[in-house]
Amino acid sequence: FIIGAYFEEAYKKKELTHFFKASAILALAAMVGVCINLSNLYHTYEYSKETMRGKSELKQEGNAANQTSSGLDRDYITNWSYGIGETLTLLVPNVKGGASSDNLSQSETAMEKANPMYSSIYSQFPQYFGDQPWTAGPVYVGAFVMFLFVLGCFIVKGPLKWALLGATIFSVLLSWGKNFMGLTDFFIDYVPMYNKFRAVSSILVIAEFTIPLLAIFALKEILGRPEILKLKENRTGVIVSLVLTAGVSLVLAVAPSVFFSSFVTAQEMAALQQGLPAEHLTPVVTNLTEMRKAIIASDAWRSFFIIAVGCFLLFLFLQKRLKASFTLVGIVLLCLVDMWCVNKRYLYDEQFVPKSKRTEAFVKTQADEIILRDTAPDYRVLNFVGFPSNTFNENNTAYWHKSIGGYHAAKLRRYQEMIDHHIMPEMQDTYQAVAAAGGRMDSVDASKFRVLNMLNTKYFIFPAGEKGQPVPVENPYAYGNAWFVDKVQYVNNANEEIDALNDIRPTETAVVDARFKEQLKGVTEGYKDSLSTIRLTDYEPNRLVYKVSTPKDGVVVFSEVYYPGWQATIDGQPVDIARADYILRAMNVPAGEHTIEMWFNPQSIHVTESIAYVALALLLVGVMILVWTKRNKFTGKTEAK
Template sequence: MDKQIVKDCWRKSWPTVLAILFFAIVSLAYFYPATFEGRELFRNDVEGASGTAQDVRDYESATGEHSYWTNSLFGGMPMYQISPSYPSTKALQEIQNVGTLRAPLNIMGNYAWLLFAMMVGFFIFMRSLKQDVIVAVLGALFWTFSSYFVILIVAGHIWKLTALCFIPPTIGGMIWLYRGKYLKGFVVTALFTALQIMANHVQMSYYFLFVMVAIAISFFVQAIRQHQLGAYLKSTIGLVLAGVLGVAINLSNLYHTYEYSKETIRGGSELTIKPEGASESSADANKSGLDKEYITQWSYGIGETWTLLVPNLKGGASGYVGMSPELMEKVSDITSDPQSQQILAGMNQYWGDQPFTAGPVYVGAFVLALFIFGCIRVKGPVKWALLAATILSVLLSWGHNFMSLTSWFIDYFPMYNKFRTVSSILVIAEFTIPALAVLGLVEFMKHPKESLKDVRSWGVALGLTFGAGILFYILPTVFFNFVSTQEQEMFNQAMSGNGQLISMIVNDLTALRVSVFRADVLRSLVVILLSIVPLYLYSINKLKPLWTVVLVGAISLIDLYTVDKRYLNDEKFEEPLSVSSKAAPQTEADKLILKDKTPGYRVFNMTVDAFNESTTSRWHNNIGGYHPAKLQRYQDLISFQLARRNMQVLDMLNTKYFIVPSHDGKSQQVVPNPGAFGPAWFVKDIKVVNNANEEMQALDSTHLRETAVVDKRFVSNELSSLKLMTDTTATISLMKYAPNHLEYKSLSKEPGLAVLSEIYYPHGWTATIDGKPADILRVDYVLRALIVPAGEHTIALDFHPKSVKTTELVAKVAFWILLAVMILSIALPLLRKQDEIKRLDEDNEDHTKEDAK
């Protein structure tokens, strides 16, 4: 390569290289010293899912083969949304590892790489908006250190955060496309679409489609005004093709997620009946998606939205007041009464509308002020798209607090009913607010005197932030309620209507919370005041542009950084051994059960919330477990049968052991279940029912060891012709057991229906009898069954979905296309530069010859 090309490339790229180095240093600094000492974070969601699919990991370690089915939770389910792993994405994963400095050397550790990727991604987005490097760095800091993102790390929502890392650069590629940078825009859009989808958090990608649609509409309006519809169409085609390529690379994951989702709680239930004791609201369940009550359980309060300005507006994270020494000092200052102090210590630090929270959504006090300023001063299509997306994000985050809008989206907007925790849509606002804030700052820097004279812009921006803060500080109880109705009712019940005591407790609790609230309001006011100073000095030519941006950025970074440290600090990190022992402790009860090497049995742990934990799955095949997308039929079984401990159903699930509390309640004990049916059995009779309702109700009274309940849709001529089995010596035994392979031996004098204590799933499982294909039937609402001929036979069931091979082929071809276009996007500019230098050299040579003549 020509030396001049190298020099030109370095001259253009060194500021970006320095920015990336800065991002790496900041990321590592946040996790210092834990990263360098090898300490790890004990994350709440990781605890809940630590044991999930342990059988698959053990199987892969022993055989080198990956199973797409696990038996470790809910009796068995596909792996598609537990730990999706497909060969076609391994190369893409390596690209991600290199780009996030985790390969070939793991420079960034287990956590710092997430912050690093967040900053680099937003930096790319800001550069697509034609912003200088220093301004792009500022935007990256604003975005990355918004409190919600570090809280995701604490909660263990790593897939969600990984998807969010790659969404801003995807949008950056889109903007390059609409600004005529076709090849660069195509590559960036396709690459980061592929990376964000690989992160396997469709909800985040779905939410940001709103932003992308808003941007596309804004550019469309601009194209009409400027009579450039041809260029707009060309860009849109490029955008669609890039999106298709990114999707195709992840086709294996997306297709099987789609296929699986139809069978999960997101696909809805066939049942039209309600479980015993169910609330009337459950009758309004959305049969094609999640229940509305479930979707909106985590809804941001309307007043709680002010946490964008004041982090502790609602107290921060959930937790007892008594767990905070700082709060207990405040309690001591407020009251000396021991009873009141004890009651206050047991109250929640968080007093917002959500059931509980790991922390607030805080974007920075002055960042919010700049955003509002930018809403008024900034011009262009991107501004309107960002503003519209912000408003929509906030309104939809209110969930059941603004049910008219939320219901409309759930009922009529495609796929919206597939996702829960509507408050998480505020990630859009966390993207749009810093983006428009930076654009607002740039607008001020370009026209400082004009901006200062624009009283309307600054008046609204400071009025809604600084002015609101002053009012909140002076009149907190006028604007906010510090003791909820539920807490009032709790006090009434606990204190037997003792009005004087209740009044004292309510007053003390209000005083405590107002104290917390005011402290953070004052903090936000100080941040805004400090940030205004460098802008004012710049406007009167007392401060240079670079230092103005640096000072504004430093103040906001300190602001965000210190709030983040409330939730993710060095004290959260522990030694690896401590983390692993906490995640899935092996109890004496577990050890006792593990002595039983019989394959295929299951365990029901009744000492925990069995259907919302997965630590039991670390050691056993679990009747319970936790997963937000469990099979709908199994959820129905939980609601109608397992919740009321129907022993017939527990027996058919081969529940061989129960873990129950000991008599003193301090430990666990094991109760064997001799009535468990075993891994497979022949039934004598068949009970045909008309629909799902009858099938579920039949489980209430049918002797399931003797009779199989079959939906008429599974009744074939062969099944109808089966006679009652009279052979009392017929046996079927499980000989080989792996997550994706089961092998049985059967012996009977007459043909019969064999019920297998395995969860039925209609896609991917195949069965053979003596090597010949056999049909898998569904019986007893959730189990598999086979018609087995008389005699001695070998029965095998395998889970090797043919669809994986097809989707893998498409995904690999798509990846090679992306790789080729990426190489082309790098090579073409270099070749053009080389041709340009060659032409210049030839021109110089011609001039030299002419001069010589």
């Protein structure tokens, strides 16, 4: 937007030559900046291809329109779409209630309107009733800041105003996501990397920057040239600014229904219809509406008075009853108090705790203590405490163990697909089977959790032990770090590969995509007997060493996630790594006793870091030349005087 605005100005002034020279210098500076950070940028981009931000190889029948060419699904991208009416939070923070974590019973304003008969119900309803699944709080830039921003659209001149205004509008339109799918679809399909982001509402960070910046320019114009507001064309701007900010706030305070037709979400209505007798439904909905209207009105009056105080300060300045410096201090304090009070709703005193309390979040349980006595170099743990909602939303387990679960915003896509297709269903079966057997694993059918076994899940953590403490259960059926297979089954695509895991025994058959046939030298029959052994002898996250012994050539499957860039050798000789069982590694191993080593140290890291150091050197040389040039100019001027 800035480039476009300055290009238009250069075109009108016939200064395109200067514009292109300046742009070339900026492009060169940007290139140096990118090169300095190239290693991080490049490898983040490469990693994204393998994650949920990358394209899935699975074909979703009947839902092709939801898939994107190289990123997240459309529904996933637009799940956190800002509502069109919700955009008013830029002016009135609680126009949609506030945060999902706050329930109605926590709002004194709402409870003043509550019917005591239904007080127990209101603790189950959040204050927030917007379009998003949930939110930690609204996007608010300040009431008087919004007034100055709108006023700035009239009194600020120059290309930067149009750039900031355009970027603001564009940011808001993109934040609407599924509520404005024409623009959203265009960006998802044609703008590079846009489909890597999951919450379109986060694009409002642009508006949170551009709105205050244009407001500052407007205030600068007013304080520098008070007469600017007395011009006839700018009086219209003042009136429009008051109507769009103070006027809208006043209407929201007096009659919120003018902007919103409903104050109860469809999900809430469905829950009420199921849980309440018919005769109580209408009174509860009516009361909920009144409570939420009260929350909106309270904040709307707040925004109205903030704008009124700010305008009064400007009026005193224009009447020469207040100096520019005092006016500026007054407006700064007004905006600071405004933002401070709203921010303290979500970042309050109780959230600030000593460091010791924070570290106590990773308290070692008795179950952790028992599991950690196992000194094997590499095994995994699956935590059933809080299953199913908690297993893939907590990282406490990973603090102590190599975890099957845990949360990551950019989880490997293939692993997430394994979670959806196999791990979660197996967890359900395992939980029921182990609970029914009272924790006695010798009476549990191991075929119910073959994928968990191939992931070397050596321990389960179950809830409800003595005194409510979690209980560790050792899984004797885990396949270990690696194993020989009897057979290699080649498939043609990802769907066949992931579906085949429903039927095969991973210790006997390895399912391999046909694209990896060459890496396994086309082998279809493996070799496996009691004489074939493989043992992990050294483990580091980026380096693994195995000792193997086999009387015949065979195919080994490793319980390690396949990822491009890993290299391997057998007795120092390079060997290919194939992908097996959708997410694991496989290798063709010759007869005899060998040492297999795998490591991750891609050449791209060294190349990109070398480029970064060269770019950094260029930057430093450029700074030295600039300082030397400026010094010589200064010295020359001094001598001339």
